[in-house]
Amino acid sequence: MSRSLFAPDGAMRPFAAMTAVFIIAVSTLAAETNKADETSDEAAIRATVESYTAAYNRGDAKAVAAHWSDSGEWISPSGQRFRGRAAIEKELQALFAENKGVRIEVTNPSIRFVSPNVAIEEGTVRVIRPAEPPSDSTYLAVDVKEKGQWKLNTVRETEIPETPPASSPLKELAWLVGDWLDDSPEVDDKATVSWTKNKTFLTYAFRVSVPGTDDDLEGTQVIGWDPASGTIRSWMFDSDGGFGEGTWSKEHDRWVVKFSQVLPDGRKASATNVYTLVDGNTFTWKSIGRKLDGEFLPNIDEVKMIRKTAGDVPKEAGKAVEKPRAPKAKKQGTRERTN
Numbered sequence: 001m002s003r004s005l006f007a008p009d010g011a012m013r014p015f016a017a018m019t020a021v022f023i024i025a026v027s028t029l030a031a032e033t034n035k036a037d038e039t040s041d042e043a044a045i046r047a048t049v050e051s052y053t054a055a056y057n058r059g060d061a062k063a064v065a066a067h068w069s070d071s072g073e074w075i076s077p078s079g080q081r082f083r084g085r086a087a088i089e090k091e092l093q094a095l096f097a098e099n100k101g102v103r104i105e106v107t108n109p110s111i112r113f114v115s116p117n118v119a120i121e122e123g124t125v126r127v128i129r130p131a132e133p134p135s136d137s138t139y140l141a142v143d144v145k146e147k148g149q150w151k152l153n154t155v156r157e158t159e160i161p162e163t164p165p166a167s168s169p170l171k172e173l174a175w176l177v178g179d180w181l182d183d184s185p186e187v188d189d190k191a192t193v194s195w196t197k198n199k200t201f202l203t204y205a206f207r208v209s210v211p212g213t214d215d216d217l218e219g220t221q222v223i224g225w226d227p228a229s230g231t232i233r234s235w236m237f238d239s240d241g242g243f244g245e246g247t248w249s250k251e252h253d254r255w256v257v258k259f260s261q262v263l264p265d266g267r268k269a270s271a272t273n274v275y276t277l278v279d280g281n282t283f284t285w286k287s288i289g290r291k292l293d294g295e296f297l298p299n300i301d302e303v304k305m306i307r308k309t310a311g312d313v314p315k316e317a318g319k320a321v322e323k324p325r326a327p328k329a330k331k332q333g334t335r336e337r338t339n
Contacts (some may be wrong), residue, residue, distance in 0.1 A: 065089035
């Protein structure tokens with residue numbers, strides 16, 4: 001027969017009452033102890049953030065790397081992955097050598113505990129380089145407690161995309177900013193888009209590799225607002241000596257670019273290029289109505305471009321991704337190089 005903590009008349013039995021009071025008191029004491037421990041540990045983690053920042057700002061790669069665990073991992077804003085304290089220290093040495101006087105500021109990091117020895121840290125880092133505009137990135141860190149000390153186990157940084165002023169006509173193209181890779185095994189197409197100073201223009205640097213040959217094409221496109229015509233225009237210059245310009249207009253969820261080009265041999269080409277934003281990390285590109293000296297050429301089928309993320313870089317630090325290549329027809333001069 002089951003027993004109740006309460007007598008038939010509703011009064012609690014004396015022994016049971018004492019036991020219940022003891023359990024409640026122990027639980028309360030444990031909760032208060034855990035809270036005190038978390039407060040102490042949070043203060044310790046915030047102290048390591050301050051010491052990390054100080055070491056970084058004096059360019060001390062060894063001291064910065066000492067904040068990581070032996071098996072720590074750092075994923076940079078560009079997506080490069082560095083594993084182990086030694087690899088992280090080596091990369092920091094190179095970074096400090098190439099960026100004299102670089103400094104960081106860590107803004108209001110938040111800390112939450114998932115266990116007594118594991119904490120999640122989130123915040124924003126501003127990187128300040130001499131004579132350059134500052135750049136911001138968010139970070140997510142997993143801190144682990146080892147031998148009484150808090151160490152960084154994993155740090156993943158994500159660059160905060162720059163956005164133009166609200167009044168800028170280019171604000172609707174801000175999603176282009178970043179590094180892009182094609183999603184096809186038949187072509188190696190890469191691009192980097194960034195703002196110029198004051199965010200008055202977008203620069204679009206590209207490289208297209210032709211499999212099986214050394215015939216790569218590189219170039220730059222500049223996209224800006226033309227106040228005289230009241231439209232967005234672009235100017236493109238490639239490594240073959242070709243140049244061209246386009247006029248951009250938005251139609252629903254896509255951008256249509258009327259493009260004309262002069263080839264290195266003087267022939268003239270034209271096309272209509274269509275860009276469709278699929279989501280924040282994907283857009284498609286195609287070229288239709290292509291002409292070369294008045295003669296129609298085949299359309300270029302839709303190409304999918306994927307924003308470069310941590311998953312697109314190899315596990316070995318600093319190595320570029322090598323995509324499989326298949327034979328491809330020699331390039332034509334009628335494609336506007338914006339990817």
